[in-house]
Amino acid sequence: MHSTEPEAVNARAWTTYGTHHLQRGTAIPDVDRISWGFWPTGPGAEVLGELTGLRVLDLCSGLGRHAAHLVREHGARVDAVEASAGQHERALARYGDLPGLTLLHADAVDHLHHAEPYDVIYSVHGFGYIDPHRLLPALRTALKPGGRLAFSVLHTNSLGHGPSSTVVPRAEILPLAGGPDQSVEMWVLVPELWEDLCVDNGLFLDGIDALDAPEDNSPVSVRLYRAHSHASAGSRRRPG
Ligand SMILES: C[S@@+](CC[C@H](N)C(=O)[O-])C[C@H]1O[C@@H](n2cnc3c(N)ncnc32)[C@H](O)[C@@H]1O
Structure with a gap:
């Protein structure tokens, strides 16, 4: 499945x-x-659990600060994947020499299709920009059996608009300091939908x-989803 027009x-x-x-x-302060x-x-x-020596993937890694x-x-070996050429270049300038960190300029889903499976995959505010029907199936194969996944996404925006109950993107504003606001298309979904997307794609x-x-x-609210993969496809479990 190719990236969609909202993703473009x-x-x-x-x-x-x-x-x-x-x-x-613009300066890049460490976190x-x-x-x-x-x-x-x-x-x-x-x-994310114990990370020492593990193979970890940061999807939509931006400037690579979390990675x-x-x-x-935490002693992790992290691949950080970022699609924006400018953001990737900024990350390289700041963290390109850090041993154990590999900064990759690629589409997240393309990378998931080609990479060796990871122990841990995470994303901080990245998933909302990618069609979940393209992303979640690719995640399933890129996580080792028992591998861990965590991602945070917008739930309620600064205008108080809550999440959607269909898997359809909506317009949101990306502020640009010293420049014009950018319009983006984001998947801001109710937890039940993210849950279905996870379990339908082999994730507990x-x-x-x-x-x-x-x-x-401020009405802004975010949801952090924690999941893990299992070996046999098809079984479903919901959080207690
Ligand atoms: C809100 S920023 C978060 C950056 C970083 N995770 C952080 O917390 O600092 C979202 C990032 O996702 C990247 N992104 C969006 N769609 C992507 C895709 N399909 N593949 C890789 N990166 C993508 C954007 O270029 C942007 O840098």
């Missing part, structure tokens, strides 16, 4: 975003934790965490 919209927006920040020379929401609160890398953190602080769903904006007046 997203690719153009993230290309613009990366080029814009390359030209501005000292995994932030699954948009804030440095809530669960961190412990969600670099897992290499430096272990749990869902609600991550709300820390400010009282």
Whole structure:
């Protein structure tokens, strides 16, 4: 299955975003934790379990900051896949020399189809930009049996718009500091749909965490999904 027109919209927006920040020379501060929401609160890398020596994949890795953190602080060997040329170039300039981190410029799904299976796959705010019907089947084959998956996605946006109950993307705004807002097409789905997508593609769903904006007046909310693969296709289990 090839990438869809909404994904092409997203690719153009993230290309613009990366080029814009390359030209501005925007700094890339290190992170000292995994932030699954948009804030440095809530669960961190412990969600992924013990990572020392494991083969880990960061999908839609952006600047590679989370991947670099897992290499430096958790002893993981991380492949970080990012489709925007500008974002990839920025990541290379910042973390290209870090042993244990491999920064790859590729479409996430193409990479999943060709890579050796991983022990752990994760994505921080990447899955919402990719058609789930293209992404989830590819994930299934790219995770080792028993491999772990965690991903965070938007649930409620800054206007208070909650998730959709059909697997259809919708327009969201990608702000561009010092430039025009970009329009993107995002899959912002109710938990039941993400759950179905996981279990229909051979993944046990272990749990869902609600991550709300820390400010009282912000409706923004994110969901963190934790799952793992199993060896035999077809069985389904839902979280308790
Ligand atoms: C919101 S950013 C998150 C970046 C990073 N995970 C982080 O938390 O800092 C989403 C990223 O997903 C990338 N992306 C979107 N669609 C992609 C695809 N099909 N394959 C790989 N990367 C993609 C975008 O270029 C962008 O850098």
